[in-house]
Amino acid sequence: MARHLIIGMGAAGFSAAETIRQHCPDATITLVTEEPYGYYSRPGLAYLLTNELPQSQLFPRSEQELDRLGLERVTGRAVCLDLQARQVVLEDGRRLSYDALLLATGAAAVPPPFPGANLPGVVTLDNLDDARRILRLARKAKTAVVVGGGITALEIVEGLRAQGVRVHYFLRRDRFWSSVLTPEESRLIERRLTHEGVQIHYRTEIGQILGKKDWRGRVKVAAVETKDGKLLRCQMVAVAIGVRPRLELVADTPIQTDRGILVNERLETSVPGVYAAGDVAQVVDPLTGQAQLDVLWPVAVAQGRAAGANMAGVPTVYRKGVPLNVTRLAGLVVTLIGAVGRRREPDGDLVTIARGDSEVWRGIPDVLVVHDEHEINRQRLVIKDNRLVGAVIVGDQTLSPLVQRLIAEQVDIGPILPALQSPHVPIAEVLRHFVQNGR
Amino acid sequence: MGLLGSLFDYERRRSKALAAGRVVPDSSRCVQCGICSFNCPLGIDVRAHAWRGEPVNGGHCITCGECVARCPRGVLRFEQIPHSLERILSNTF
Numbered sequence: 001m002a003r004h005l006i007i008g009m010g011a012a013g014f015s016a017a018e019t020i021r022q023h024c025p026d027a028t029i030t031l032v033t034e035e036p037y038g039y040y041s042r043p044g045l046a047y048l049l050t051n052e053l054p055q056s057q058l059f060p061r062s063e064q065e066l067d068r069l070g071l072e073r074v075t076g077r078a079v080c081l082d083l084q085a086r087q088v089v090l091e092d093g094r095r096l097s098y099d100a101l102l103l104a105t106g107a108a109a110v111p112p113p114f115p116g117a118n119l120p121g122v123v124t125l126d127n128l129d130d131a132r133r134i135l136r137l138a139r140k141a142k143t144a145v146v147v148g149g150g151i152t153a154l155e156i157v158e159g160l161r162a163q164g165v166r167v168h169y170f171l172r173r174d175r176f177w178s179s180v181l182t183p184e185e186s187r188l189i190e191r192r193l194t195h196e197g198v199q200i201h202y203r204t205e206i207g208q209i210l211g212k213k214d215w216r217g218r219v220k221v222a223a224v225e226t227k228d229g230k231l232l233r234c235q236m237v238a239v240a241i242g243v244r245p246r247l248e249l250v251a252d253t254p255i256q257t258d259r260g261i262l263v264n265e266r267l268e269t270s271v272p273g274v275y276a277a278g279d280v281a282q283v284v285d286p287l288t289g290q291a292q293l294d295v296l297w298p299v300a301v302a303q304g305r306a307a308g309a310n311m312a313g314v315p316t317v318y319r320k321g322v323p324l325n326v327t328r329l330a331g332l333v334v335t336l337i338g339a340v341g342r343r344r345e346p347d348g349d350l351v352t353i354a355r356g357d358s359e360v361w362r363g364i365p366d367v368l369v370v371h372d373e374h375e376i377n378r379q380r381l382v383i384k385d386n387r388l389v390g391a392v393i394v395g396d397q398t399l400s401p402l403v404q405r406l407i408a409e410q411v412d413i414g415p416i417l418p419a420l421q422s423p424h425v426p427i428a429e430v431l432r433h434f435v436q437n438g439r
Numbered sequence: 440m441g442l443l444g445s446l447f448d449y450e451r452r453r454s455k456a457l458a459a460g461r462v463v464p465d466s467s468r469c470v471q472c473g474i475c476s477f478n479c480p481l482g483i484d485v486r487a488h489a490w491r492g493e494p495v496n497g498g499h500c501i502t503c504g505e506c507v508a509r510c511p512r513g514v515l516r517f518e519q520i521p522h523s524l525e526r527i528l529s530n531t532f
Contacts, residue, residue: 044472047511052474060471060486297470326468326512333513335468397513401465 002027004311005088005096007078007249008104009033010042011297012278012304016102019308021069027312030072030096032088037128038066038073043297043356045131046328049159058128078105081253083271100273100311103250103261104304107243107279107295109152110352116209121221121236125152126243134238138163141235145170145224147206148240149177149347150354151327154189156238158330161196168232169193170204172348179347180340180357182380184373185394192330204228209237242352243295245280258282260293265317267307275311277303279355285320292359296325299358322407323358326400332376335400338390338407339367339382370420372427379403379427386414399428402435415439460502463518464489475506475515489514 004020006013009031017029040058047053061069074096080089087095109124111117121141123134138144138160146157147170154176160167175186190200205227212222223233245260256262256270260282267275267283278300282291294300299321306318322338353359367390368383377395381388381403387410391403406413416434419425433439466489475485481499485506488495495506507515 041471041473043470044474047472047474052509052511053472053477057473057477060473060490298467324467326514328511333511335513400468400513404467 002099002313003097004029004100004102005098006031006102006104007088008102008106008278008280009035009039009073010104010106010278011300012106012281012307013102013104014039015301015304016104016275016277016308016311017071018069019305020312021071023309023312023314028072029070030074030098032074032076032078032090032096034075034077035127035129036075040128042127045125045128046155046159048128048131049134049155050162055128055132078249081249081255081274083253083255083274086273098273101275102304102307102311103269103274103276103280104278104300104307105246105249105280107245107353107355109240110242110244112147112209112237112239112241113351114206114208116211116221117239119209119211119219119221122209123156123236123238125156125238125240134159134236135163137236138165141165143168143232143234144236144238145206145232145234146238146240147172147349148238148242149349150180150240150242151325151329151356152240152243152354153238153349154193154329156240157193157198158196160238161198165236167198168234169198169200170206170226171200171202172205174202177347177349177354179350180336181392182371184371185378185380185392188376188378188394189330189332192332196330201226206237240354242350243279243355244352245282245293247280258291260291262291265319266310266315267303267318268310275307277307283318283320293353294323294358295353295355296323296358297356298325299323322404324404325356325358326397327356332395333397335391335393335397337392337400337404338388339384340380340390340392368417368421370427372425381420381427383413383417383420386412386417388413399431402431406431406435460517461520462488462495462500462502462507462515464492464494464514465516466490466492466514468512469514470512472511474509474511478505478509480505485515494518 020029044058076090078088079091087097089095109126143166144160145168157167157169176189207225207227210223211219213219223231225231247257261276261280263269263276263281267277269276279295282293284291306316309316324337326335370381372379380392382390388407393400416430419430469489473486
């Protein structure tokens with residue numbers, strides 16, 4: 001009987017387990033996870049922070065459903081791969097044997113680089129324990145400083161506001177998420193944050209985090225000192241400056257890595273029988289030949305399924321779709337599809353890729369960009385060679401399914417290009433008319 | 440028409456409107472956070488429907504719109520039930 005071993009129980013690991021079970025009713029499937037909670041929705045943590053969800057609601061599968069899957073769950077930390085013996089070694093010395101191995105260890109927040117970052121009260125947001133820690137600190141904190149960019153930084157900012165904490169949000173440069181959003185889109189988000197009571201500090205960086213002993217003699221965060229020497233009192237500091245694929249387990253092994261674990265289109269690493277999927281995997285796109293990182297939940301699910309099928313002996317090629325992320329920024333639903341990024345414009349607030357980001361979004365050259373800029377409901381279309389290659393839809397999402405389809409099916413929109421480029425044209429109307437009438 | 444009659448007429452039109460619509464998910468946008476199921480006043484596991492990409496069908500959903508309004512990612516929307524399906528449902532219930 002085949003032994004399938006999966007390291008990591010996030011979206012990729014769990015999807016792989018479900019897929020293996022579909023194909024192999026009798027196989028042994030073991031999931032190793034560092035967390036005691038089981039499978040939960042990582043993106044749902046944002047809504048735990050805003051009080052929109054209780055913790056108990058984060059689990060998409062009931063205990064009965066999990067029982068039916070017949071998974072063996074091991075709580076522990078994998079520390080070493082013994083590829084010769086086909087075993088994974090856990091921190092407590094246990095050795096788990098496998099016939100097929102999936103590495104779905106995800107990505108972890110880049111640790112804060114400033115002095116004082118190890119003080120209690122300095123947090124990052126990777127998992128449920130981190131979210132619980134943030135909530136616990138927020139109960140006592142009056143003021144917090146948040147640094148970083150992308151979706152995770154805003155999840156923390158908005159979560160802390162919902163907990164009644166006064167938030168100072170530091171941006172190193174002039175605007176929010178400059179590698180993905182246009183200046184106008186950034187301003188819209190910043191205006192709404194300010195309206196929610198968030199104090200944004202532009203061109204501001206932490207120099208150091210200062211601690212102070214409390215009455216029990218324990219040192220805690222008391223203030224931050226900015227690089228230009230200003231002191232700001234606060235009781236917690238949250239940092240979201242990007243994530244890195246967790247590669248510790250494959251260090252000193254023949255498994256090839258770049259920024260992530262390199263895998264082929266069957267999600268197999270350079271070592272046969274060892275697969276990788278999700279945030280840790282860097283997948284070669286057969287169309288471009290480039291290997292890119294996607295730190296996206298739906299991508300992790302799709303990769304997990306493909307890896308699971310291959311592990312179960314059903315040859316399956318993972319076709320990289322157009323990356324899509326839907327998120328909520330300052331209360332606005334925002335859909336990002338395809339190549340929407342600002343051509344390699346560096347993002348001052350992120351040192352690596354952000355959670356909820358895709359390297360595919362770093363724009364492609366020579367594109368035509370058309371906007372429809374209402375105060376809140378906005379659309380941005382990125383067009384190359386008469387085809388839509390990316391879109392950002394902010395606010396009203398009625399147009400999203402249609403745009404998703406036009407991008408995925410690479411429809412020639414040549415006939416409506418002149419109309420789309422005319423000033424003040426309602427993009428939504430032009431696209432709808434085109435889909436209904438072909439012109 | 441008296442007050443009772445107009446109330447009855449209002450209820451009849453309301454039920455017809457409810458039967459004609461249903462909640463439909465776009466599973467590609469869903470991250471299984473569960474806000475939809477949490478806010479359903481009837482305890483329908485909307486998240487499971489979203490995972491399978493299936494409309495929330497059946498007699499329990501009152502199309503109150505809580506799940507549609509609360510979903511932070513625009514996964515759910517109302518859709519008019521196709522005419523034939525509407526007839527089947529009205530015969531069933």
